[in-house]
Amino acid sequence: MDLLLVEDKDSFRRLLSQALAGSLWKVQAVADPQEALRALESQPFHVLVTDLRLPGMSGLELIRRARRLHPGLRVVLMSAFGEPRDIVEAMRLGADDFLPKPFDLDAFLALLDRLRALVGAPPPDPTEPWIAHSPAMQALEAALRQAAASTLPVVFRGERGSGRERCARRLHALRHPAAPYLSLPAATLGPEGPDPRTLQLLEGGSLYLGGLEHLTTAAAGALARAMEGEAGRRLAWMGGVDAEAPLDPGIAQRLGSLELRVPALRERREDLLALARLLLEQAARREGRPSPWLERSAERQLLEHDWPGNVRELEVLVGRTLLFAEGHAVRRFPDLGLGQEAPLCLPWPEPGPLEGMLKAVARSAEAQLLRRGLAEAEGDLPRAAEALGLTVRTLAQRLRDHGIPLEDRASSPIAEGGSAPPRKAP
Numbered sequence: 074m075d076l077l078l079v080e081d082k083d084s085f086r087r088l089l090s091q092a093l094a095g096s097l098w099k100v101q102a103v104a105d106p107q108e109a110l111r112a113l114e115s116q117p118f119h120v121l122v123t124d125l126r127l128p129g130m131s132g133l134e135l136i137r138r139a140r141r142l143h144p145g146l147r148v149v150l151m152s153a154f155g156e157p158r159d160i161v162e163a164m165r166l167g168a169d170d171f172l173p174k175p176f177d178l179d180a181f182l183a184l185l186d187r188l189r190a191l192v193g194a195p196p197p198d199p200t201e202p203w204i205a206h207s208p209a210m211q212a213l214e215a216a217l218r219q220a221a222a223s224t225l226p227v228v229f230r231g232e233r234g235s236g237r238e239r240c241a242r243r244l245h246a247l248r249h250p251a252a253p254y255l256s257l258p259a260a261t262l263g264p265e266g267p268d269p270r271t272l273q274l275l276e277g278g279s280l281y282l283g284g285l286e287h288l289t290t291a292a293a294g295a296l297a298r299a300m301e302g303e304a305g306r307r308l309a310w311m312g313g314v315d316a317e318a319p320l321d322p323g324i325a326q327r328l329g330s331l332e333l334r335v336p337a338l339r340e341r342r343e344d345l346l347a348l349a350r351l352l353l354e355q356a357a358r359r360e361g362r363p364s365p366w367l368e369r370s371a372e373r374q375l376l377e378h379d380w381p382g383n384v385r386e387l388e389v390l391v392g393r394t395l396l397f398a399e400g401h402a403v404r405r406f407p408d409l410g411l412g413q414e415a416p417l418c419l420p421w422p423e424p425g426p427l428e429g430m431l432k433a434v435a436r437s438a439e440a441q442l443l444r445r446g447l448a449e450a451e452g453d454l455p456r457a458a459e460a461l462g463l464t465v466r467t468l469a470q471r472l473r474d475h476g477i478p479l480e481d482r483a484s485s486p487i488a489e490g491g492s493a494p495p496r497k498a499p
């Protein structure tokens with residue numbers, strides 16, 4: 074992880090750099106804020122640690138400019154002269170902490186450990202919308218609030234695409250919104266179980282394991298041991314499992330002390346239109362275009378469908394419809410229920426030499442084939458990997474390369490967004 078240290082006092086800069094030598098931090102240490110800005114312009118950093126008083130520019134000004142370049146940057150301000158108003162200003166600019174000088178190295182290292190967790194496993198966005206108008210979701214919300222009072226492990230049981238991981242994020246936000254959070258597909262766990270460094274990173278936060286039905290017996294045993302280990306006891310465990318799938322007995326004993334059922338979308342029709350509008354708005358934002366509204370005819374169509382693929386199916390449908398929507402309204406969903414019959418849609422590549430365009434088209438096609446492979450295997454990662462002739466890890470890696478969430482088990486392919494306006498391939 075990359076850390077930029079800005080401190081004009083040579084001896085102190087050397088001391089801090091030496092303290093981090095051999096750690097996970099790759100440190101670039103500079104004395105001059107202008108040099109720091111040049112470094113920030115040329116590469117992203119995870120963390121900026123800066124002194125308040127610097128030659129030619131204050132640490133606060135540096136923070137302001139650095140966050141403009143990298144809004145997700147984590148920031149620590151250090152100073153021997155920290156006036157309360159400087160500290161308040163630093164916090165307003167998004168600094169994560171203030172270290173009054175002199176500080177001992179242990180405090181510095183402990184603070185960086187905390188930031189490392191937030192960088193590696195950032196807490197979910199606290200403003201992420203949560204739709205729960207229907208009686209079934211109201212009951213689930215009440216259960217989540219009860220569960221939030223403890224750190225008991227929780228298993229979310231439901232149909233694929235129903236929102237099990239969304240419920241895990243909701244529970245995390247109710248329990249400890251600022252703590253680290255990580256979601257992993259259970260199928261990617263090998264016989265050695267979860268990486269102990271990951272568990273340490275997550276201390277005080279949550280780990281969600283999706284698709285518990287895919288755990289191998291060896292991975293289940295290692296997972297059970299990890300949950301009981303020192304690091305495992307310091308985090309909240311959550312898992313997602315298919316509606317009907319049995320749980321490995323060892324895992325059921327440890328992880329399944331509280332099992333919450335996530336209702337299928339057809340059991341919460343009161344939420345359907347709110348979800349559709351939300352997903353449409355999110356897809357439009359991603360595409361950088363205004364969000365169209367849903368006409369009555371389109372709403373009726375949504376209400377009449379049975380949603381075997383749940384919210385995930387709705388998300389894919391809405392995204393695909395948006396690609397071809399003209400004007401400010403969606404009148405109908407032409408391929409609702411078509412599933413795999415929907416045509417393969419590829420965004421046009423940027424005009425240029427043929428070789429380059431072919432590469433871009435092949436990459437878009439690969440993304441869609443990966444999505445379809447997952448959908449055809451009904452979200453079963455190992456089965457999809459086998460059908461595609463890949464190992465589970467390679468498949469997970471390729472999905473990650475394409476920015477496809479590992480838990481994305483869309484029921485039908487959707488065109489990848491490109492910088493050129495997407496159009497249907499002739």
Ligand SMILES: Nc1ncnc2c1ncn2[C@@H]1O[C@H](COP(=O)(O)OP(=O)(O)OP(=O)(O)O)[C@@H](O)[C@H]1O
Nearest residue numbers: 202203204233234235236237238239384385480482
């Ligand atoms: N109550 C809700 N409010 C807002 N968005 C929701 C809600 N439930 C689900 N979603 C959205 O629906 C999509 C699918 O949810 P999620 O990924 O949690 O499903 P899942 O059951 O874990 O599915 P799978 O494991 O098959 O991917 C996500 O984009 C999620 O944010």
